[in-house]
Amino acid sequence: MGLFARASLLASPGKSAGGLLRRSLAALESLVGGPAAARPAPASAAPPPAPLAAQAAAAAVSAEELTYRVAAIPAGFAAPLQLFALLRDVLGLQQAALLAYDARRHVYSPLAAIGFDATSRHRLRLEPGANADFNRAAAGNLVEIRGEDLPAFQEYFSSREFSGIRQLMLVPYMHNQRLVGLLLVARLARTQAPQTMELLRSSMSSAGPLLAQDGEEPAAEDVLPPAERLRALLAECQSRSQALILIRLSLDELLRLAQERFPELEGFRLYEFLVGSCRRLLRGIGQVEIPKPRVLVLLVHGLMDADPPLLLRQLESALLAEIRGLVEARRVDLRPEVLAVTDDIRQAQDFLRS
Known part of the structure; x- marks a missing residue:
């Protein structure tokens, strides 16, 4: 979905x-103590x-x-x-x-x-x-x-x-x-x-x-190197006269809140679940890059007249719904940064690396 x-x-x-x-x-x-007639075991045993x-x-x-x-x-x-x-x-x-x-x-x-x-x-x-x-x-x-x-x-x-x-x-x-x-x-x-x-x-x-698993296979990851993927996505957006939207998110706050509530949690499993959730939520309209641990960059390419603030609110709500019962906050600081690119591939590459 x-x-x-x-x-x-x-x-x-x-x-x-x-x-x-x-x-x-x-x-x-x-x-x-057992029955009264039972003999004790030797002290050395x-x-x-x-x-x-x-x-x-x-x-x-x-x-x-x-x-x-x-x-x-x-x-x-x-x-x-x-x-x-x-x-x-x-x-x-x-x-x-x-x-x-x-x-x-x-x-x-x-x-x-x-x-x-x-x-x-x-x-x-x-x-x-x-x-x-x-x-x-x-x-x-x-x-x-x-x-x-x-x-x-x-x-x-x-x-x-x-x-x-x-x-x-x-x-x-x-x-x-x-x-x-x-x-x-x-x-x-x-x-x-x-x-x-x-x-x-x-x-x-x-x-x-x-x-039980929900039966949904993990979202497939693009095998192209990040630079080639960026170039291909930007060309696709240019052919439709729209911008490629890059959104950087930090998962630190989500992971911290979850670990505070459930100290026994294996944080890596939650981290992978959140990455997979983002890939599923963006299926058909975007891809997910992981430039460094706990940081995601969303490459949104399939929305006409994309509204990044609205997209962020919907994504935040969807992620919180996915882990309801683990994190009860109504809002969470994902520290979002947004860049819209129309033709400068180097600008997109610098954003991805920063």
């Missing part, structure tokens, strides 16, 4: 579940880590209420982040990441993460078919990984981080029988809640649509 169509819309108002639960309950029994499912807090909400809260999250880019914040609070996530499918790179990478270092957040890129446990999760199974199975995930973490990981849990989110997201949990903050498995399965049954 193009910018003006979208703006007009804006203008109008295996390891089975039973097995995991039994292990979680067993771990709980061992902590509270280090007990195995309790399953992660048994490490969550005694939940303040039921599985039914969690399902209701997840269903109440409105669709959009902010939906997975709101889901992660909800699960963080309900489950006591201390070291976890919510991975979503990146259609551009064909990997599952973090949208949000907590408790992992920068290297691990960068390395957490799981390709489809990454390993056997990932494949089990991709088939819709909740998977716990411990002991000799952990090294299959070593490459996705820094050495320091991996040395402290004793177990992992993969919680899959499916939509139309396809894996659209994955909650990877390494540590939960509080101890012992038998209902944790029920809560996780509740999230599995209801969260998939929030992470």
Whole structure:
């Protein structure tokens, strides 16, 4: 959908579940003392880590209420982040990441993460078919990984981080029988809640649509070098006796506001989403250049009698609508600069480089 169509819309108002639960309950029994006849383990023997499912807090909400809260999250880019914040609070996530499918790179990478270092957040890129446990999760199974199975995930973490990981849990989110997201949990903050498995399965049954792609492929990028692209677009505008409009925008304010509200947000995923949104909104009337990080230059060539101030207002409204729930501001400073070029290609090139 193009910018003006979208703006007009804006203008109008295996390891089975039973097995995991039994292990979680067993771990709980061992902590509270177990049967009186049970003999204590030798002091020198280090007990195995309790399953992660048994490490969550005694939940303040039921599985039914969690399902209701997840269903109440409105669709959009902010939906997975709101889901992660909800699960963080309900489950006591201390070291976890919510991975979503990146259609551009064909990997599952973090949208949000907590408790992992920068290297691990960068390395957490799981390709489809990454390993056997990932494949089990991709088939819709909740998977716990411990002991000799952990090294299959070593490459996705820094050495320091991996040395402290004793177990992992993969919680899959499916939509139309396809894996659209994955909650990877390494540590939960509080101890012992038998209902944790029920809560996780509740999230599995209801969260998939929030992470589903809209089916729209990423907008294709022009393969011509910027100088040639400018020359071709200017010639096209001259043939119609109109100006080529260049608009420089900064995404700094949008990214700052989003990061302030959701510190766990992976800012790079939002940045790429905003770039893709601009390309979709300008489809048919303009192109997007990225001369430097967080700065976009829009090359508007398909509008007769273009009105840059009106175009900017519509673009700002459209972008804010795309990330509603993540940034609640009614206005945002994109620091716009505008240049209209009719014949001086060097003027356009200087603007693009500056």
